[in-house]
Amino acid sequence: MLEITPVLNGNRKEPLYLQLYTYIKDEIYSGNIAPSIRLPSVRKLSDYLQVSRNTIEAAYQQLVAEGYVESRPRSGLYVTPMDKEPLFLQNLLPVPSQSGNEWSRNEAGACLYDFKYGTIDPDSFPYAAWRKAINQCVHPDEQELLFYGEPIGEYGLRAQIASYLRQARGVSCCAEQIVLGAGTQQSLGMVCQLLGTDKRKIAMEEPGYDGARIVFENCGWSTAPIPLEDDGLSLEKLEKSEAKLVYVTPSHQFPYGMVMSITKRLKLLQWARECGGIIIEDDYDGEFRYTGKPIPSLQGLDAGENVIYMGTFSKSLLPSLRISYIVLPRRLMEEYKRKFGAYGQPVSRMQQKALQLFMESGEWERHIRRVRNIYHKRNFALLESIKTIMQEKVRIIGKDSGLHMLLEVRSRRSEEELIEAAEKYGVKVYPTSRYWVHPPKMGHPFILLGFGGLSEEKIEQGIRRLHEAWFS
Numbered sequence: 001m002l003e004i005t006p007v008l009n010g011n012r013k014e015p016l017y018l019q020l021y022t023y024i025k026d027e028i029y030s031g032n033i034a035p036s037i038r039l040p041s042v043r044k045l046s047d048y049l050q051v052s053r054n055t056i057e058a059a060y061q062q063l064v065a066e067g068y069v070e071s072r073p074r075s076g077l078y079v080t081p082m083d084k085e086p087l088f089l090q091n092l093l094p095v096p097s098q099s100g101n102e103w104s105r106n107e108a109g110a111c112l113y114d115f116k117y118g119t120i121d122p123d124s125f126p127y128a129a130w131r132k133a134i135n136q137c138v139h140p141d142e143q144e145l146l147f148y149g150e151p152i153g154e155y156g157l158r159a160q161i162a163s164y165l166r167q168a169r170g171v172s173c174c175a176e177q178i179v180l181g182a183g184t185q186q187s188l189g190m191v192c193q194l195l196g197t198d199k200r201k202i203a204m205e206e207p208g209y210d211g212a213r214i215v216f217e218n219c220g221w222s223t224a225p226i227p228l229e230d231d232g233l234s235l236e237k238l239e240k241s242e243a244k245l246v247y248v249t250p251s252h253q254f255p256y257g258m259v260m261s262i263t264k265r266l267k268l269l270q271w272a273r274e275c276g277g278i279i280i281e282d283d284y285d286g287e288f289r290y291t292g293k294p295i296p297s298l299q300g301l302d303a304g305e306n307v308i309y310m311g312t313f314s315k316s317l318l319p320s321l322r323i324s325y326i327v328l329p330r331r332l333m334e335e336y337k338r339k340f341g342a343y344g345q346p347v348s349r350m351q352q353k354a355l356q357l358f359m360e361s362g363e364w365e366r367h368i369r370r371v372r373n374i375y376h377k378r379n380f381a382l383l384e385s386i387k388t389i390m391q392e393k394v395r396i397i398g399k400d401s402g403l404h405m406l407l408e409v410r411s412r413r414s415e416e417e418l419i420e421a422a423e424k425y426g427v428k429v430y431p432t433s434r435y436w437v438h439p440p441k442m443g444h445p446f447i448l449l450g451f452g453g454l455s456e457e458k459i460e461q462g463i464r465r466l467h468e469a470w471f472s
């Protein structure tokens, strides 16, 4: 029988089937279980490992669902051959070692350490509480949820969001000013249509969020990149740009991570008042600040007259939920209803209601407290690992909040070369050049590391490998 000898530990939080699934997946990745090999039958493996057949079946089902393994009728389960590699794996396949590096060859260099930005910790997702909320919605008492809802979103959820934003983010708002959307880009698209797509120019931080830039450009707006200073975008350059709209990430600049100073916030609000400008504030991960006090929103400083505030549940709860929100100044809210009153709401009504119940029950607050703690530890682990292992070979940028950091790598290699070198050592890190309209021609490359989806242990191991890849 094919040797499958995982160390399964019933005391771990992770269920046994997941431990087994991860073990087999990693063995397939690393080539220890070759393509086309038949996996042992459920009965045999369960006898051998002394775990229930359900555990084995669940692990196998997961492997089949993700395409690592395929079922052949009346024959059994076989490891998927290379030419049938699941699509999502293709990017992660080990790059053949050119340097002959033993480490990468032995361990096949599969990307075991993926510092992907935008990933959350899947083990912290409140499965039971979420399931309970969903079950409450899928019930004959809630038949209303089977029909079309309010175009701007369910009132109950909007009221919950408004109350949360007032308390936790200092946003000045009520439920009537909130419009729900299916993610930041969809919400931004609505903002563009609201403000008019006629030859408008919007200023953006440089570097800044490319996901927003593409929406503005697709809506026919031109973008004016405004360089960053230590405390946020340059107001002088903003004025010179003559744009009357600006998109900013003041609580945690994306991707650099700085906080916009209070002086600059007040000046920016003054700029908007004086020129009739509008500020779009994207508060995408304001929940996660690890040192000092949370940074209240820019919108709250102005009673929200010239600021369109935006937020998302992607970082704080679940990216696949696809729920975001806009808080509109009152005068724009009227305009919004006139223009889009006949549009359907893009977020499923059941998901909205489930989120509302989840928030009302206090689970949301508990969840935020719990994950803030987890991400704080991961943030610390990443910082400490980089400081002790890489020392002065890199400069860390944006270390106090959010779910990512940038590394300025003091190396002669390009961004692309650094990423490739890392991949050969089984580490996936990400480019930053796409965040610039005019990427800097001089200086060292910047690499993005997301840490939301990696345990502290994996973070430390990943940084060790990265160090080997870049500096050995």
Ligand SMILES: Cc1ncc(COP(=O)(O)O)c(C=O)c1O
Binding pocket: 118, 182, 183, 184, 185, 209, 249, 254, 282, 284, 311, 312, 313, 314, 319, 323, 324
């Ligand atoms: C600056 C910024 N805003 C918003 C988002 C979240 O977008 P969404 O709500 O579409 O998940 C991200 C995610 O990467 C981001 O980096």
